Amino acid sequence: MTNLQMPGSDNSSVLAPVDPAIEHYMLTLMGQTDHEVLTEMEAYAWENNFPIVGRLVGTSLEMLARMIDARRVFEFGSGYGYSAYWFARAVGRGGQIICTDSNPLNQEKAAQYLAAAGLWERVAFHTGYAQDVFVQTEGMFDICYNDADKGGYPDIWRMARERIRPGGLYIADNVLWHGRVAVDDFTDIHPGWTEAIKMHNQLVFSDPAFDAFINPTRDGVIVARRKMA
Numbered sequence: 134m135t136n137l138q139m140p141g142s143d144n145s146s147v148l149a150p151v152d153p154a155i156e157h158y159m160l161t162l163m164g165q166t167d168h169e170v171l172t173e174m175e176a177y178a179w180e181n182n183f184p185i186v187g188r189l190v191g192t193s194l195e196m197l198a199r200m201i202d203a204r205r206v207f208e209f210g211s212g213y214g215y216s217a218y219w220f221a222r223a224v225g226r227g228g229q230i231i232c233t234d235s236n237p238l239n240q241e242k243a244a245q246y247l248a249a250a251g252l253w254e255r256v257a258f259h260t261g262y263a264q265d266v267f268v269q270t271e272g273m274f275d276i277c278y279n280d281a282d283k284g285g286y287p288d289i290w291r292m293a294r295e296r297i298r299p300g301g302l303y304i305a306d307n308v309l310w311h312g313r314v315a316v317d318d319f320t321d322i323h324p325g326w327t328e329a330i331k332m333h334n335q336l337v338f339s340d341p342a343f344d345a346f347i348n349p350t351r352d353g354v355i356v357a358r359r360k361m362a
């Protein structure tokens with residue numbers, strides 16, 4: 134691992150949920166997850182300031198998926214496949230990650246990286262608007278993972294919650310939004326996104342069909358488990 138901080142986060146953070154020195158320390162423990170392809174994907178993120186979830190969150194995605202024996206995962210906003218790398222490892226040979234991204238170049242890059250990692254056959258990548266692809270894709274999911282544009286978070290939660298199997302997970306990145314959700318005075322880099330994330334978090338935590346928590350690592354990851362009937 135060459136870089137210890139996360140690319141793609143803006144530097145106007147109002148609050149760092151976890152002290153950067155602590156995140157740095159945790160990353161120094163992650164050497165066992167090193168893989169040539171992963172290192173290349175992380176280098177690409179750095180060079181292009183692309184907001185991947187990073188190693189600390191990636192390992193937690195893989196572990197959560199393994200813990201519930203996930204086989205079918207839907208990703209809203211896959212970028213070039215970094216988060217899918219972790220899910221694809223977890224679901225095994227018969228599993229499937231349905232990836233979505235609006236930029237066709239990201240699909241090309243994902244194919245290149247994930248094929249090199251031996252994981253591409255577990256991925257069905259769709260270039261397009263994630264919410265539309267979701268509606269066009271049938272069936273239930275073990276995990277719905279949301280990392281799309283933040284203004285869409287409340288609607289994505291509303292559509293995803295119905296299609297997560299009992300015991301399955303809804304996971305969304307950036308739910309602390311560099312601390313903006315916790316203060317009154319902030320600069321919204323995209324108008325309306327902070328309010329959308331706050332509404333989203335409130336909807337998830339107040340839903341009687343789900344139990345939820347937030348892992349404050351990096352920019353905050355919400356994990357909500359659909360209760361058994």
Ligand SMILES: C[S@@+](CC[C@H](N)C(=O)[O-])C[C@H]1O[C@@H](n2cnc3c(N)ncnc32)[C@H](O)[C@@H]1O
Pocket residue numbers: 184185186187209210211212213214215216217233234235236239261262263264280281282285
């Ligand atoms: C934060 S990045 C995803 C990073 C990825 N999950 C990872 O950690 O490797 C968000 C990506 O989602 C795409 N995106 C955002 N909103 C979208 C939407 N509604 N439909 C499809 N793609 C979307 C953007 O093009 C961008 O590549």
